[in-house]
Amino acid sequence: MTQIIESYIDQHKLALQLRPILVGELFLAKKLKSSAYIFRDQLFVEIIKETQVATKELITRLIKDNIREVYISFDDYKEIKSQLELALIKLTRSLSVGDPVENGTKHLKLLSLNMSGLYQDPHNDDLLMLQVQSTQNLSKFLLENKKLQSHFFQNLVNENFHFTIIQPLLSSVMLLSFLQSIHLFHDKEIESLFLTSYVKDLGFAIIPEMKYDQKILSPHDQNLFAQHANFSHDLLDGRIPLSKNYLNIIKYHHFLNDRMKEVISKDKTNNSNQDMGFGLEIVLVSVFDMLVAMTHARPYRRPMSLYQSLEIIKRMIADDYPQEFKALVIFLKQFFRQ
Ligand SMILES: [Fe+2]
Known part of the structure; x- marks a missing residue:
């Protein structure tokens, strides 16, 4: 009532x-x-x-x-936030003890909810460290539980939380799963890329939450959204155990956006032939971010099918990374079949 x-x-x-x-x-x-x-x-x-x-x-x-x-x-707020932190700390320490399905599902959910606190208070070092430690433990746990990765992904989707809360973790879980499947990266590199991908949108903290669901944004707001990757980089530089290389991935994680706009608008007259010299890691971080975003609904648009999204990604990266695109198609078939 x-x-x-x-x-x-x-x-x-x-x-x-x-x-x-x-x-x-x-x-x-x-x-x-x-x-x-x-x-x-x-x-x-x-x-x-x-x-x-x-x-x-x-x-x-x-x-x-x-x-x-x-x-x-405020009293209820403090109580809930402290319950959330305690639950996340406890589970992070005992992820490998007990039922992996239950632990992994719960950990993804608690981690996402706790991340929202960091969006509200991005300068809070304690909260950032809790996120980093929990993310590091989660990436090891996910690598050890390869067969459950798509299950955890789907369980988080089923929570139906607001997209701002689950998008970073969904794209990072899928990225980790793909990186493990192609055998090109060491586990340590995969763990660092998982953390990089997960925290890359912290700069959203500068955007008023009411703007997230708006279909039409003023030029000022568009500029604010466009700045989030830079803000993520500046907020995290020196506060997180990631080298310059990974921080640069955060800074430029939307470098494929213009290419995507061209592909979607079929604007062949403006083929900028953007430089793809950024390296495979950043391409993959960006591609999984886009893939998860495209295939999930937003309050202002419907989701695309996996097939439609792959068509767009194909036109964006297949010329520069044909082998990786092929591997992506094979991986996704497997990921969504499990
Ligand atoms: Fe982003």
């Missing part, structure tokens, strides 16, 4: 008192001390009364309605 808060003064008070959490983080709430709200049509609407429990049905409904955030009191 929802209740719109009618009073202007009460709305104003709530705006000062409440903190946003992701809908998925409600799974970690036991009983809320105060009411929880969503923000709809510029008004706070109460969705959970104080001392009530956020039921699984309610959380699932909110996710299905594409609600990204829920607003709660």
Whole structure:
């Protein structure tokens, strides 16, 4: 049962008192001390009364309605964030103990939810270190559990979390799986590329969350989005155990965007013949980012089929990387068959 808060003064008070959490983080709430709200049509609407429990049905409904955030009191916020951190630390330390399917599925979910805290507070070193350590352990665990990689990927898709939360991890899991399948990289390199791919969008922290779902962006906002890779690089430089080479991958991870626009618009008159001299690693990080983005829905567009997305990627990279493109097609058939 929802209740719109009618009073202007009460709305104003709530705006000062409440903190946003992701809908998925409600799974970690036991009983809320105060009411929880969503923000709809510029008004706070109460969705959970104080001392009530956020039921699984309610959380699932909110996710299905594409609600990204829920607003709660500062006390409830602190409690949920600390529950999330504790759960992630505990699971990171014991990933290989017990049922790998259950552990991996839960770890991907907790890691994604915890990452959203870093988007809100990108200068928080403790949060960044927790993300880095958890990601490093996860990449080792994924490499050891090759047969479960596509299963973990699908389980995270099924959470239906907002795309900003799961996109980095989905593309990184698929990238890791592909890199392992082609036997060109050492495990250490794969682990570093996994971390690189996963943190590459931290610069989204500079973009107001309300912009994520907008179909039409002003030139100023477009510029803001275009800047996120640079911001990711600047936010992470010197704070993360990645060498300059990997930090540069973060900085230029959208270097294929212009080529993709040309392919999609079929604009052959403007074939810029962009330099592909960036190296295979960055091409693969970019391609898996694009592939996952294209094949999943956004609030403002439908998903493309895997076949359509591969056609676009083929036209972008197959001339420069024919063997790798062939390997990608074979890999994807296998990945989605499991
Ligand atoms: Fe990006």
